[in-house]
Amino acid sequence: MKEIKLFINGEFKTSSQDFISTNPANGEAVAKVYIPTEKDINEAVDAAEAAFYSTEWRSMDQIKRAEILEAISEKMKERRNELTELEIADSGSCVRKAKADVHNAASYFKVLAGQLRKFQFEIKDESASRAGFSNNYKIYEPVGVCAQIIPWNFPLVMAAWKIGPVIASGCTTVLKTAQETPVTANILAEILRDVGLPKGVVNIITGGATEGELLLKNPKVRKVAFTGSTQVGKKIMQSAGARLQNLSLELGGKSANIVLDDADLSLAVDGALYAFLYHSGQACDSGTRLFVEEKIYPTFKEALLKRVAEVKVGLPQDPAAGYGPVINKKQFDTIMGYIETSKKEGAKLIFGGERVTGGEFDKGYYIKPTLFEVTPDHTIFREEIFGPVLAITPVKNEAEAIKLANQSHYGLAGAVWSKNPERAHKVARQLETGTVWINEYHLLNPGMPFGGHKQSGIGREMGEEGLKAYLEVKHLWVSDCDERAKKPWFDVLF
Numbered sequence: 001m002k003e004i005k006l007f008i009n010g011e012f013k014t015s016s017q018d019f020i021s022t023n024p025a026n027g028e029a030v031a032k033v034y035i036p037t038e039k040d041i042n043e044a045v046d047a048a049e050a051a052f053y054s055t056e057w058r059s060m061d062q063i064k065r066a067e068i069l070e071a072i073s074e075k076m077k078e079r080r081n082e083l084t085e086l087e088i089a090d091s092g093s094c095v096r097k098a099k100a101d102v103h104n105a106a107s108y109f110k111v112l113a114g115q116l117r118k119f120q121f122e123i124k125d126e127s128a129s130r131a132g133f134s135n136n137y138k139i140y141e142p143v144g145v146c147a148q149i150i151p152w153n154f155p156l157v158m159a160a161w162k163i164g165p166v167i168a169s170g171c172t173t174v175l176k177t178a179q180e181t182p183v184t185a186n187i188l189a190e191i192l193r194d195v196g197l198p199k200g201v202v203n204i205i206t207g208g209a210t211e212g213e214l215l216l217k218n219p220k221v222r223k224v225a226f227t228g229s230t231q232v233g234k235k236i237m238q239s240a241g242a243r244l245q246n247l248s249l250e251l252g253g254k255s256a257n258i259v260l261d262d263a264d265l266s267l268a269v270d271g272a273l274y275a276f277l278y279h280s281g282q283a284c285d286s287g288t289r290l291f292v293e294e295k296i297y298p299t300f301k302e303a304l305l306k307r308v309a310e311v312k313v314g315l316p317q318d319p320a321a322g323y324g325p326v327i328n329k330k331q332f333d334t335i336m337g338y339i340e341t342s343k344k345e346g347a348k349l350i351f352g353g354e355r356v357t358g359g360e361f362d363k364g365y366y367i368k369p370t371l372f373e374v375t376p377d378h379t380i381f382r383e384e385i386f387g388p389v390l391a392i393t394p395v396k397n398e399a400e401a402i403k404l405a406n407q408s409h410y411g412l413a414g415a416v417w418s419k420n421p422e423r424a425h426k427v428a429r430q431l432e433t434g435t436v437w438i439n440e441y442h443l444l445n446p447g448m449p450f451g452g453h454k455q456s457g458i459g460r461e462m463g464e465e466g467l468k469a470y471l472e473v474k475h476l477w478v479s480d481c482d483e484r485a486k487k488p489w490f491d492v493l494f
């Protein structure tokens with residue numbers, strides 16, 4: 001069986017605690033996984049600190065760092081089959097999703113390398129400078145030792161989004177993967193070693209809340225970057241606040257998908273299904289609230305119900321599977337709990353609402369696509385479920401759609417469906433979210449920022465903003481005047 005060891009200071013090591021990680025599709029053992037002790041975690045932070053302060057790493061030329069990122073991307077492509085197989089076994093991703101994840105993670109490193117090659121770490125601000133007085137520069141410098149924590153839903157992509165900017169910026173890190181899905185980040189660790197990333201720059205461990213808390217409380221940590229639920233994000237913010245650490249948070253969502261009455265119906269129907277069913281709805285940006293203008297709602301609903309019946313819930317290895325199991329029993333119980341609550345509250349179930357059973361399906365937790373008609377009073381209008389459940393609300397007009405879309409403490413993503421670009425644009429501009437698609441869903445561009453408004457997060461990943469999140473800016477003031485007589489401000493003392 002595969003062993004997932006701790007990756008500390010460029011070496012793979014075991015620890016005194018371990019567990020067997022299992023496949024969400026069938027409960028079979030995937031790997032023996034080592035959990036770090038407090039001593040191991042501190043050793044990992046020490047390695048990151050030594051790499052930052054006692055080596056040339058942080059002043060390495062940016063072109064060399066870009067070459068490392070490109071080499072990682074290439075190696076990931078070379079090992080794509082292995083990464084795909086393991087991502088399927090570890091996370092229950094179906095084969096098409098796992099392939100896309102490996103491709104997206106590898107491309108991210110490549111795109112980031114391109115951005116890094118062009119990034120100006122020192123900029124003279126001409127408008128702030130004046131001949132005979134001062135020259136002013138902005139200098140971007142790495143924040144330092146980071147502690148990064150990721151969730152289980154997109155294990156490889158989440159690891160890539162965290163490690164990429166650490167390498168690009170010259171920071172160092174200890175990354176903690178989710179205990180549910182520790183496997184593919186370990187292959188990434190082998191890749192980092194094989195491309196010659198200096199020891200200690202990236203250290204990778206796994207574990208749950210206890211290990212996460214131990215990592216965050218290490219006083220050598222300068223920056224915390226967390227992706228996960230809003231609930232845990234609030235705790236992380238408190239802990240980072242107590243230490244005044246630099247903080248990035250990528251949290252939950254309850255994103256709105258708005259179908260205007262002039263939308264291309266077949267596109268919007270498939271888009272609405274893709275928005276909430278991708279990876280069994282276990283995506284932070286899932287479009288789980290659907291608003292449809294009343295004028296087209298009967299036609300839209302008929303088409304939606306016909307099409308949703310054609311979605312194939314399948315075993316992850318089945319190439320035709322649209323989506324597979326949810327991650328574990330705990331998540332299954334949470335989702336079924338929301339379905340029961342919705343029924344009790346009087347939300348109208350119009351499709352699904354139950355487990356998929358029989359044969360191989362009994363070995364994992366598979367849930368039918370589930371559609372409810374709801375009002376803003378229903379719990380599932382407000383709360384993130386992280387499962388294949390859609391809350392549909394017909395609306396009178398676009399003004400009501402915007403109002404209800406923004407009636408959420410989340411603000412991660414959303415979409416507008418319309419054949420009128422100006423109208424769609426106007427609606428998109430009014431949504432309080434970090435990403436809005438027009439006639440599209442879920443697609444992300446690694447050159448563009450991703451993150452949340454409101455309780456969906458603080459800061460951005462990817463794009464130039466994602467790199468700057470790992471940099472501090474220094475103002476360098478260079479006097480352009482050496483004559484004492486021309487510095488009358490000194491005279492205040494005399």
Ligand code: NAD
Binds near residue numbers: 251
């Ligand atoms: P979670 O918040 O339960 O756990 C996330 C990570 O935090 C895990 O590694 C976990 O071990 C760790 N953790 C838990 N408690 C901790 C604590 N007290 N201190 C330190 N670390 C702790 O989330 P999850 O269930 O793994 O993932 C699902 C959530 O992640 C959803 O809410 C989803 O929307 C969100 N998510 C957000 C994004 C984004 O980019 N905004 C991306 C993916 C997932």
